[in-house]
Amino acid sequence: MKVTILGNNSALPAFGRHPTSQAVSVYGELLLLDCGEGTQIQMQRFGLRWRNLHHIFISHMHGDHYFGLPGLINSMSLLGRTAPLYLYGPVSLMPLLQQILDLANNKLTYPFQFIPLPADYAILVDNELFRVSTFPVIHSVPCNGFLIESKTKGRKLLPEKCKEYEIPAAYYDILKKGEDYERKDGFLVKNEWVTEDGPRPKRYAYCTDTLFTDSFLQHIIGVDTVYHESTYLEADVTKAASRFHSTAMQAAQIAKDANARQLLLGHFSSKYKDLEPFKMEAATIFQNVEPTVEGTTYDI
């Protein structure tokens, strides 16, 4: 599992930084978290293919988190998409999108399903590859965080060993589930001779926009990576709270309290050109921290 940052600035684009969007890749599937203005262009720029995208999650109805959505939805239709697309967002999002489509006389070429976000914790997607759940964070309008968990795809086959023990391909799925294989000659092939541990499941928490609060901490305990907004530095801690935003040190405190392995910072105010102070301030509380850079892909 990895995440590519498409936009990491707060509402005002600045210093070449775009409004919020990021693409999480799980076994080749892309999940889009927020979709600020310019997301479709950033996806092109960084080589992310919409054909791998089936799920889009919008945290809240501030424009810097969704103004790129109508364009992306339109473009995929113009390109003849046929695969279904699932959109998860605030309940007011869908009527707005429908209006935009209607005004353009636009009928999408693909099935489009909207799932309104609930006010409480809920599982949104649960399939063979990943689970996505949502939880409320605290902002000036209703806003949701998301937790993406990859699943183990079972044990990993060792192709050479499978050949050596003459196991038919039809039994590979059974081996992946951890079972042994008995050959026709009665010889028992132990599972551990022909497989090894599959990749460890990973967990990624996305928390933006929010003021500093432990109200959602329970949902992100022990994650591998947490992305937490840090609109301001500590000198502006009062302003941060009054605007329902957080500082880099507050984000670090959340990562520490959640016992996360890694912290990614973003949603920087346009007043900051240099992001190094965000790393320095956060690192006083939580060492493994990175101010995100657009176009960079981070392992989770």
Added chain:
Amino acid sequence: MKVTILGNNSALPAFGRHPTSQAVSVYGELLLLDCGEGTQIQMQRFGLRWRNLHHIFISHMHGDHYFGLPGLINSMSLLGRTAPLYLYGPVSLMPLLQQILDLANNKLTYPFQFIPLPADYAILVDNELFRVSTFPVIHSVPCNGFLIESKTKGRKLLPEKCKEYEIPAAYYDILKKGEDYERKDGFLVKNEWVTEDGPRPKRYAYCTDTLFTDSFLQHIIGVDTVYHESTYLEADVTKAASRFHSTAMQAAQIAKDANARQLLLGHFSSKYKDLEPFKMEAATIFQNVEPTVEGTTYDI
């Protein structure tokens, strides 16, 4: 008068080309024609200041012509704009914008006035510096073209000569209107001794999106520069008509029939990477033609 191209691609962004937007500069005032996704970021990139912007014109309700508008309007508010902004667009645009603002709990910091576009020719703005009028073009949804005309600012003062003839600064405005000046000693200073002709008024016509039609030709006769969409090359002339778009040669025919001085092409389909064939095909009918390049400023 000059125009800076912010986006010149058709609906699908491609090859680094953005959806439609351009900024016309008249005596330092900026007029924005359409506002595709990413316009505010393009304005930053090319050094255009929103403080000089008071009038935005939206041709029609296809997203590639207005999806950048909510972000731009929001951003100017976040930056504390206080000067009024006038928006001219299809009647359905304003309720949509209002909804977007309301959903974000967003009150603009500046007076915002919306003027719905009429179905027929009309003058939209008429002030000391310029006049903007609008006329219907023919597209799959109601769509308007625009004509921007700069005004002469009167005669141009020759500062050295004004000093030489000892004319008080209080009389400069009278000189600009072409009048003579009588000194207290009775000496008559002829206007032509202390002024010269002011800049010639210029006329710029903006015609996109439209199929090939002479229905609006009467409104653009004799313009200095016409920007006419050329979504396709001539090989796709049938497709162009069926989609209510034009080819480069058709755009050239309009420029020729309008007796324009210069033709700018844009709204290129994302199927074309190389734009040189647009110039070549158009030039067979109208010589002074340029396929526009983003970030380039053209004299009108």
